[in-house]
Amino acid sequence: MTLSELRAVILAAWFTGIHFTLAEEGLFYTAAVYEHQVLLNPEPKVVVGRKAALQHMDRNLEVFEKQATSAARQGAQILVFPEDAIHGFNFSRVSIAPYLETVPDPGAVTWSPCADPDRFQNTQAAYLNILHHLTELQVFSQVLHRLSCMAQKNRLFLVANMPDCQPCNRSLNPLCPADGHYQFNTNVVFSDNGTIVARYHKQNLYFEAAFDTPPTCEYVTFTTPFAGRFGVFTCFDILFREPVVTLVKDMGIRQLVYPTAWMNQLPLLAAVQFQRSFSYSAGVTLLAANIRSAAMGMTGSGIFTPWDALYHHDTEAETGKLLVLRVPVLDPLLLGDAPERASLKLVPFSGFPKVNITEKTEFNAFQRGLYSGFCLKEDSSCNIQSTPFTSTMMYDKFTLVPLHGKEGNLTACDGSFCCHLLFQKTNSSPEEEIYALGAFDGLHVVHGTYYLEVCAVVRCTGLHQESCGGETEHAHTLMDFHLHAAFSTEHVFAGVLGSGMTLDRPDKSGWKNGRFYMSRRGMSSGLVTAVLYGRVYERDSE
Structure with a gap:
């Protein structure tokens, strides 16, 4: 780290009220997330008074306390x-x-x-403008006060989500409601x-009639003394470029806090499945x-690094779950130029090749049979003719090709976008299971565009x-595979999901000759889904 960079981090920390004391203990910190069984208002459309809202x-x-x-x-030094x-x-x-506050x-x-509860006496004042007939107005910031004291008492950074009210003037701001x-x-x-130290207004709302979209997208970060910079975003934001991709690619943020209320949908977008892929x-x-x-x-929380994960997915128990994990610091400003930390400085969306690959592509290596056990393209015994078919998956019309036999070399195309798969089943499943390779190139228009x-x-x-395309969490078939395609976007999220919501990860992934690939061998649980999920942000308005 240069002296100027160090000064910038120290100043940023100082101006947010933090005394900057970097612990050199291998540049690790302890993070925590809590999956909360929220106690709901049974009649959320019915207007209640402030006292009843506070009691709720x-x-x-x-529980947070x-x-x-x-x-x-x-x-834990930070809790989300x-x-x-x-x-x-x-x-x-x-x-x-x-x-609202x-x-x-x-x-x-x-x-x-917590330290100065009376400084802002109007944190609920906008309430008067909304409901003149209610008289239970409390101008005290009770929720903010309680969360602040929670952080102070436990000496940790705390990230919470709450409804916020901000006044505006329609004569000065035509976007003002x-x-x-x-x-x-x-x-x-x-x-x-x-x-x-940070306030972020969610950019990409998901059927949230109570809230407004911010007039401009916010790119929010905060600095900690133990891990440097973190970025902030919320739930549905993860599927869009702004703000999170800008935080990562343009602003160099490598640590993110992510409150979410995510409804799981297999086979491609279960919560922990996509959280793992994104990280x-x-x-x-x-x-x-x-x-x-x-x-x-709704379930699925975790602490994810590019290499490891501690996560929780439970569709049965109606209880919360606290996860705590020691993780490496990834902020480039703190890692500096030390050679021993070079492996922690990753290039977003570049993949993770684990070996030095020659100019001949990984796919060509499979084609030449360098990976023992995989069939060659010209070997007719493992290329049983498969007829493409269409099926709806995640509300989108996919073109699919069935996987016949124990091994194969397949292509599925949606128009000019083609997916290529080499596979080998490595066990005899006690139950008959069928698989398909699917391709989709188009605008998703259900529950978001x-x-x-x-x-x-x-x-x-x-x-x-x-x-094919329905929801299941279980599989018995073990499969080695190599999957690739010529994507038009660099933003490809690679994911491997095993039976029982076991999160796997590719052995290798990356770009070669304009194609993005991932490979996996030796899975210990049956394959539920292997996916390369490309987001073409610039075409969202089509």
């Missing part, structure tokens, strides 16, 4: 809570009003609600002395905290082609 939120905050204490006892975990969801713009901009003011204020889905970050492919540490709700299919290029090997849920 206090029940969730009491216990988990923060437990995390601190295990050495889920999206919507304090107040719940499915509110209207009016019914969320008594839950105004979170001041930490870039403009330095404030610890008709009622004269914005309502935001907001992440708030507190330092270990209780100071608010691996972007080359970042991801601290992901999800809601726990069996009725809504975004452009995809996807190659996926999926275990079908039944023994008929119509079942």
Whole structure:
């Protein structure tokens, strides 16, 4: 690290109220995330008073208190809570009003609600503009105060999600809502002395009628004394370029906090499945905290580095789960230029080749039979004729080709976008299972609009082609494979999911001759899904 870079980090930490003391203990820190079984308002569309809203939120905050204490006892230096975990969801713009507090901009003011609770007496004042007929107005920032004291008491950085109200003037701002204020889905970050050090308003809302999209996208970071810089984003943001890809690629952020309320959908977008893929492919540490709700299919949290993961996925137990893990610092400003730390400085979306590969592509190596056991392209015994078919997967119409026999060399195309697979089944499954290679190139338009290029090997849920693309968590078939395609985007998320929601990762992945590939051999659990999930951000508006 240069002297100027070190000064910049120290100054950034100082101005956020943090005393910068870098522990050189191998440049590691201890992170925690909590998957919370949120206690919901059973009638979120019904307007209640501020007192009732506080009583509701206090029940969730009491759980937060216990988990923060437990995390601190295990050495956690940063703790992330889920999206919507304090107040719940499915509110209207009016019914969320008594839950709102105004979170001041930490870039403009330095404030610890715990140390100075009376400094801002209007953090709930906008409530009057929304519901004139209610008289239970509390101008005290109760939720901010409690979270701030939680961070201070346990001496850890704390990330929480809450509803935020920001006043605006329609005569000066044509984007200002008709009622004269914005309502935001907001992440708030507190330092270990209780100071608010970051505030992020969610950019990509997911059917959230209570909230507004920010007038401009926010790129929010904060600095810690133990790990350097972190970026902040929320839930549905993970599928879009802004703000997270800009944080990673343009701003050099390699550590991210991620509150989410994610509903699982297999075979491609279960929570921990995509969290693992994002961390691996972007080359970042991801601290992901999800809601726990069996009725809504919500579970899946974890602490992910590009190499390892500690995660939780449980569709049955109705309890929360605290995860704590020691992880390496990835902030390039702290890693410096030391040769022994070079392996920690990853290039996002470049893949992870584990060996030096010659100019001949990895795929060509498979073709030449250098990987023993895989069939050659010209070997007719392992190229049984497969007829393409179409099936709906994740609401998109995929073109699929069935995997016949124990090994094969297949291609599936959606228009000019083609996916290529070499595979070999390495066990005799006790149950008959069928698999298919699928390709999709197009605009996804259900529950969000975004452009995809996807190659996926999926275990079908039944023994008929119509079942390919359905949801299953289990498989018996072990499979070695090499999957690749010529993507038009560099943003390809590679993922391997094993039976029982076992998160695997490719042995190798990367770009060769304009194609992105991944390979995996020796899986210990049956293959559920192997996917290269390409996001073509620039075509989202088509």
